[in-house]
Amino acid sequence: MDATTKPLRIPPEMAVYAEEHGVFEIIQKMVEKLLVDRPEDTIQYLIDHLRNNNDDAPRIVILGPPASGKHTMATLLGKRLNATHITPENLLSNDVSLLAKTALSYKHKGQEIPNELWTQLIRERLSEVDCVKRGWILEGFPRTREQALMLQMNGSTPDHVVVLDAPDIVLIERNMGKRIDRRNGEVYHTTFDWPDDPEIQKNLVEPEGISEEETGQKLLEYHRNIPGILRTFQKVHKQINADQPCMDVFSQVLTFVLSKPRSAAPHTPRVLMYGPPGSGCTLQAALLAQKYGVINISCGQLLKEAVANEKKYEEMIAPYIENSQQVPNTFVLKILTERLGRLDSSTYGWVLHGFPRDTEQAALLSDAGFQPNRVFFMDIPDDVAVERLSYRVTDPVSGERYHAIYKPAPSTEVHQRLQKNPKDAEESVQAKLDMYHANMEDLEEFYQNVIHVNADQDPYTVFEFIESCIVNPLPKSVPEDPASP
Template sequence: MDETVKPLRIPPQISVYADKHNILHLVQSMLSSLVIDQPEDPITYLISLLQRSTFDSPRVVLLGPPAVGKHTVAKKLSSELRAVHVTLQSLLSDQSELSTQTQNTEQELPAELLVRLIQQRLNQIDCFNRGWVLEGIPQSRLQALSLQQAGVIPEHVVMLEAPDDVLLERTRGKLVDPLTGDVYHQNFIWPDDDAVAERLETDQSRIERQRLADLQHYRREVTGLSSAYQHVLKVINSDQPHTDVYQQVLSFIRTRSYCRTPRILLLGPPGSGKSHQARLLSEKYKMVDVCCGQLLRSVAADGSDLGQEIQPYLDDGRPVPDSLVLKVLDERLSRVDCSCRGWILHGFPRDLQQAKSLQQTQIQPNRFHLVTRPAPSSEVQNRLKTRPEDSAHTLTHTLSQYRTHTAALQSVYPAGVHIDADQDPRSVFETLESLLTAH
């Protein structure tokens, strides 16, 4: 190795700090807002963003067919999140000149008019500071795309669903509180307050034929709406108790797509498939695959001073001292490719002391996975032999050591997620992938 040319290194503390304070997400959000809003005074605009009481103000779209329960969920959601509840009715009841121009339009507004109404409302200070919940808007793919082009981009889109026969049954029993506008149902949702129950009225806003037409219109548009929001969409079955529906919606809304550079630690016994899963993840997500054993052999072969210290241990089949391993890992994981693309480390740590030493170097993973698949028999252990050190005796000893240290390692990485690797490798990968991409 040419000692005069040293790879650029980025201290690992930077990534740890960025994760802790969501710096990457903050920068991404601010840049996105700048590009979308294009303010005349960018500095003042960014300062106002940072001065929000909550920077991650909710931006939610709640969709679904008539009588699916949108209004009830949206009203409760906006109350709990302290966000502004925006409906088509509230937009049209506004006293602004623009809303007055739309009073005589049909239910589905022209996309251009709808966009102008929504922009006017969401630009008001309450929506800017507290966030918003759009109920039943947009109503078509054209409206959705027009809103996106105008910079109205939700972070979460919930689509409530139920069979048509259930929806039609709900419309027949729909009741409305004339004072609050809250929606109830004589069979499904009944108010706890007797005073409210006494003043409920039958919903006269739509005749039966119109309700059926509204449902048919939604069914024609639902595929286009889904495709417009596919990356932020969750479909929830509303044909279940209202409390369960709401909790599923709330759980989804509270997830955040934080931008984080993945730093993955794969732990598991010999033969559990760590190397194979690391390779699959590396190939798909372009992360750096860091196998500790291969890395040590590579450094030993490069002729560097550190490599010359490591070589005798490899020649004799002795464990490389932790101090040397940590030097190698610190150098490799702080290179630009690992800092920018992320990394997957496997083969280290193997015991409690190694795990604690790794933490002290500021090399801190943000994803932990314990791949559990011990070799079920000596025949399988013999089959796993690919190098001289992979004898059945060595594997049995290594497996025993792993079992001894497993509990201690779990105490260091309590957030570790267990995956049963005693299944097809592709199934293991799909499980692993779903956990890594979860919010």
């Protein structure tokens, strides 16, 4: 870049690289860690931090009243995310920790373990290799706002706080049916999760503190403390209804913990919309351009403008357009990259539709340095696409478009002069649909993190979904569950 040249332009490849590798988030995380830990040797500290490569490791807290399913959710998440499951109980069972022995001495005397000692215990545990490398899931802590603030002060801040909730009457019923295997501490329930093995049944015992009166006292204490805890983790918590089937709760919890917090990094939308004819790509691109100021680039319209305005392209591509033939990729890419490379596209972002149509075109676009950061596939049934297009007609006098079903002509006079474009004939539409289906799977494989959109609904409902996917970060990827088929 030449600093003497105005305006100063940053090559688009730099933004693509920064977004792809999360450069802004890496620097932000390093600054946060420096301010919390304040190491003496900052350079070596940052080198060690980068070597750990654990910024995406899960850091999750699971809270909830008694019998809300905290232990079950934490166990399932630990297995699915391969993260370390931590509870106050297993913190105290650490035989080699002096802090754990000190905390146990308080417990044996029947005294409350000080909050400062709890947070030191947690910090010590979270600094161990398994938590640093694989991440952690902390169950049932903090229990008060003071404990939550201490966690923040010592740098043990979670990225996600799951708060399970259910009516008190349901929780009391659940708690009274709880049984524990005295050999390994596994939890069962007389109604919902009774073991089939008679040997396990013999070892089940009723835990202490599950009577209706004791459970009620614990619920009162929980309801008194939870508002302050939620204020501490205001931007990273989500309350989930635990009064539903276990796997439904887990699905919602997993979706939440895989979501990423909104980044403060500069974000330039580079949106690619791909769909069959009649799926609404043109309308959705126009809505995005209208609301966010991104540059709306229609490949077909761009080629027509090139023929009309640019003499150097007229002789090359005019014959193809006049005969309704596909323009060679070389000519299309030359016109398209010139438009994508303009200053307004680099500054405000772009939404592209009509190109690419196959993996060859997608590879050419990528090789030219234009990589979308959101790819939407607009999905509609073939019969809906045919219905949308084959009943479409135009008034040659006013240029207004009508539809025999959704937008009929306002008068008999207008209806009699309506004309149908030959490209909207059912046979022509079906041929385009066949071509779309032939290339869809290969394009989906080419572009990672494709977002499928149900385009067979109200256009503004579709737009709201697309908008949310652009504004919010893409969720974290997680390995497939080995237990799933």
